[in-house]
Amino acid sequence: MSGKTATAPTTYSPSPTQKKRQPIFKDVDWIRPDGRGFHQCRPAFLRTGAVNAAAGSAYAEFGNTKVIVSVFGPRESKKAMMYSDIGRLNCNVSYTTFATPVRGQGSDHKEFSSMLHKALEGAIILESFPKTTVDVFALVLESGGSDLPVVISCASLALADAGIMMYDLVTSVSVAVELCLDACSKLGDVMRSCLKEAASASQE
Amino acid sequence: MGSSGASGDLSGEMEVDAFRRLFPLRFYERHLLESVRPDARPLGRARDTTVALGAVATADGSAMAKIGCTTMLAAIKLEVMTPPLDSSDEGSVAIDFHMPPICSPIVRPGRPAEVAPVVSKQLSDAIISSGMINLKELSLVSGKAAWMAYLDIYCLDADGALFDAALLAAVAAFSHLQIPAVTVNDDGRVVIMSGENEEEEESVMETPVTVVLDSSSRLVSLYKPGGPVLAYMSAVQDCVALTRQRVKELQKILSDAISDMEVD
Numbered sequence: 478m479s480g481k482t483a484t485a486p487t488t489y490s491p492s493p494t495q496k497k498r499q500p501i502f503k504d505v506d507w508i509r510p511d512g513r514g515f516h517q518c519r520p521a522f523l524r525t526g527a528v529n530a531a532a533g534s535a536y537a538e539f540g541n542t543k544v545i546v547s548v549f550g551p552r553e554s555k556k557a558m559m560y561s562d563i564g565r566l567n568c569n570v571s572y573t574t575f576a577t578p579v580r581g582q583g584s585d586h587k588e589f590s591s592m593l594h595k596a597l598e599g600a601i602i603l604e605s606f607p608k609t610t611v612d613v614f615a616l617v618l619e620s621g622g623s624d625l626p627v628v629i630s631c632a633s634l635a636l637a638d639a640g641i642m643m644y645d646l647v648t649s650v651s652v653a654v655e656l657c658l659d660a661c662s663k664l665g666d667v668m669r670s671c672l673k674e675a676a677s678a679s680q681e
Numbered sequence: 682m683g684s685s686g687a688s689g690d691l692s693g694e695m696e697v698d699a700f701r702r703l704f705p706l707r708f709y710e711r712h713l714l715e716s717v718r719p720d721a722r723p724l725g726r727a728r729d730t731t732v733a734l735g736a737v738a739t740a741d742g743s744a745m746a747k748i749g750c751t752t753m754l755a756a757i758k759l760e761v762m763t764p765p766l767d768s769s770d771e772g773s774v775a776i777d778f779h780m781p782p783i784c785s786p787i788v789r790p791g792r793p794a795e796v797a798p799v800v801s802k803q804l805s806d807a808i809i810s811s812g813m814i815n816l817k818e819l820s821l822v823s824g825k826a827a828w829m830a831y832l833d834i835y836c837l838d839a840d841g842a843l844f845d846a847a848l849l850a851a852v853a854a855f856s857h858l859q860i861p862a863v864t865v866n867d868d869g870r871v872v873i874m875s876g877e878n879e880e881e882e883e884s885v886m887e888t889p890v891t892v893v894l895d896s897s898s899r900l901v902s903l904y905k906p907g908g909p910v911l912a913y914m915s916a917v918q919d920c921v922a923l924t925r926q927r928v929k930e931l932q933k934i935l936s937d938a939i940s941d942m943e944v945d
Contacts, residue, residue, distance in 0.1 A: 488760035488829045491863050491871045528838045529750035530785045541738070545837060547783035569790040571781055574833045575740045575756040614782035614790070616835070618754065619739060 490579055511540070518650070518660060523631070523671045525638040533639020537631035541621025546631045547614050548639040554610035564606035568594040570615040570628055577620050589615075589625055596629045596649060602642040611641055623651045634668055638675070727927060728842075732849060732938045734857040742858025744938075746850035750840040755850035757832050757858050761871045764820070764827040772819020772827040776805040778834045778847055785839035800844050803904060804834070807893045808851060811901045821863065826871050828860065844891055853935060857942070890917070892924040896932060 513519070519540035528534035531547035538544075551564060570590045572583020593615065601611070613636065615628045626649035633647040646668050650660040701708045701719075708719070716724050728749030737743035740756035747753075764771060778801035780794045788794045808814070819828040832854065834847050863871050891904040900921070 488762040489870070490758075490760050491861070491873050528752075528783060529840055530838050531783065534783070545783055549786050552786070569782055571790075573754075573756070573779075573781075573835055574777075574831065575737055575743075575758055578739055580758050580760065580831060612782070612789075616781045616783045616837075618835075619737060 492578065518663070521664070521667060523634060523668060525634060525671065525675045531635075531639070533635050533637070533641070535631045535634040535638055537627050537634070539621070539623065539627045541619055542624055542627045543618040543621075544624070544627050544631045545616050545618060546628065546635040548611065548632075548635045548641065549614070550611035550639070551606035551609035551641070552612070554612075556610075560608060562607045563603040564601075564608070565610040566594060566598050566601060566603070566613065567610055568597065568613045568615075568632075570617070570625075572617045572620065575619075576617050583617065583620065586624070589628065592625060593628060593632060596647055597632060597636070600633070600643045600645055600647045601636065602644060605642040611636075611639075625649070626651045630664060630668065634671065637672055725923060725926070727930070730849070730931065730934055732853045732934050734853055734938050734942050741861065742854045742856075744850050744853030744857055746846050746853060748842045748846045748849070750838055751836075751842050751846045752838040753834055753836055753843075753846040753850040755832065755834040755847070755854040757830050757854050759828050759830055759858075759860065761821065761826050761863075762829040763825065768816075769824040770820045770827075771816035772821075772829060773816065774809065774814060774819075774830045774832060776808060776832045776834075776851070777801065778804055778836075780836045780839065784836040788839075794839075796843065799906075800847060803844055803891065803902075804847055804851060807848060807902050808832075811893070811895055813852070813895075814855060819860075821871060822865065825869075826865070830858070848893070849931060849935075853938065856935065856939060890920050892920050894921070894924050894928050896928070898925050898928060 511519075522536075522538040524536045526534060527536035527545055528547045531549055533548040534546060536543075536545050554565065554567070556567075568590050570586070570593055572586065574580055574583070576583050593613065597613065613632050615632060617624055617628065629647060629649035633643075636643060637646060646665055648661045648664040648668060650664060652660055695703075712719055713724075718724065722728070729747075731747045733745045735743060736745040736754060737756045741759045743754070743756040745752065745754050762773065764773070778797060780788050780797040782788045782790050785794065814830075819830065821827055832851060834850055836843060836847070861873050863873050866872050891902075893901040893903075895901050903917070
C-alpha cells in the first residue's frame with residue numbers, strides 16, 4: 478500500500494443486489510437457471526498432478542466451482558508430540574478472496590476443514606503410516622455452489638495421487654432428496670477412470 | 682581436499698538423485714563447470730513461460746502465469762471507495778501476495794512462508810513506482826468516489842522464481858482489466874449499469890539479485906538483499922543485460938496472449 482491512508486478505506490462492490498429468491502421445486506420437470514433438468518449433474522473436469530511441489534494433488538471443476546487440493550506426506554509433524562501407532566490426518570480448506578462474487582465472503586466457511594476431516598478419516602488406512610501425518614490442503618479458486626462436496630471428491634483424488642492407502646475413494650454430492658446414492662456412484666466411476674488415465678499416461 | 686576427495690569417491694558409486702540430496706552444492710558446481718543446469722538448460726535461458734488471461738471469470742481482470750512449474754494466479758476486483766482528501770481525484774491499488782498451503786511443503790496453515798511478505802512488498806514497490814497504472818484513470822467522481830483495485834496474487838505451485846512469475850501475472854491481470862461502466866443512483870451509491878531459477882537452486886544460492894525493467898528497458902528496481910556476496914559492477918551489468926533479453930521474450934508472450942483474447 479502507498480502508506481497514504483493509515484487504515485484501509487471501507488469499500489463496497491457496485492454490483493446490483495440479488496433479487497429475492499424464487500421458490501423452487503415447483504415440479505419435477507422444473508428447469509434450473511443453467512438449463513439443467515432436475516436430475517442432471519453439472520459437467521465435471523478432474524485432473525491429478527496439478528501441483529508439482531506436492532506429493533499428490535488434484536484439480537476439479539464442476540460447473541463454476543473450481544478447487545485445487547494438495548496432499549503432503551506422510552511426514553513428520555511438530556504438533557504431534559506423543560507416539561501414536563496410527564497416522565494423523567490434518568485438513569484445511571481456504572478460499573481465495575476472489576472466489577465469491579462479493580470479496581472476502583469465503584471466510585464464512587471455517588467449518589469446512591473439520592467436515593473434510595470427518596469425510597476422509599473413515600476411508601484412509603491410518604495404520605499404514607504410524608507416527609506421521611498426512612496433510613490435505615484445499616484452496617477454492619471459484620465458488621459456484623456445492624463447494625464442500627467438490628472439495629471432498631477432489632481431496633479423495635489427491636490422496637490417491639499421493640499414494641496414501643485408502644479403503645476406497647470418497648465421493649460427495651449435494652442433492653435435494655433421494656438422488657444421493659445414484660449421483661455418488663456415478664461420480665465414483667468418473668473419478669476411477671480419471672485415475673486410470675493418469676496411471677496409464679505415466680507409464681508411457 | 683581430503684573431504685571433497687571423499688565425496689568425489691562416493692559420487693562414483695551412488696545414484697544421481699542421492700548425490701543431489703546429499704551434496705547439493707557440489708551437484709550444482711559440477712553442472713556450472715559445463716555452463717548448464719540440471720534440466721539441460723543453458724545458463725542464460727529461462728524455463729518455459731506461459732500466460733493465460735481471463736482465468737477467473739468472476740474478477741474484473743485476471744491472469745495465470747507459469748514459469749516452469751511455478752504457477753501464479755492473479756485477479757483484480759474493483760470496489761468503490763471514498764478517496765482521501767489529499768488525493769481526491771485518484772483511485773487506489775491494494776496489492777496482496779498469498780502463498781496458500783497447497784503451493785509448497787514448507788507452508789502450513791498457521792505458519793505463513795517467510796518469503797511471502799518479502800515478495801509482497803517487492804511487488805507493490807515495483808508496480809507502484811513503475812507508474813504502470815495511472816491512478817487518475819481510477820477516479821469516478823472527484824472527491825466523492827473512486828475505484829479501489831484489489832489485486833490478489835495466489836501462488837498455486839512454488840518452484841522458485843516466485844517474484845518473476847508474480848510480477849508477470851500481475852502485469853497480465855492489469856492488461857486484462859476492464860473497468861465496468863457505472864452510474865450513481867439516487868442514494869448516492871455507485872452501481873453497475875443494465876468488463877529462473879528453480880526452488881532447489883535458490884536454496885543453495887547465497888545472494889539472489891532481482892532486476893526489474895519496464896518496457897522501454899529503463900531500470901525500475903534493483904534488489905539485492907544483503908548476503909555474503911559483494912556485487913561487482915560487471916556482475917550487476919550482466920544481470921541487467923540478461924533482464925533486457927528476458928523483457929523482450931516476456932513482451933512477446935504477453936502480446937500473443939492479448940491478441941489471442943481479442944480474436945475470441
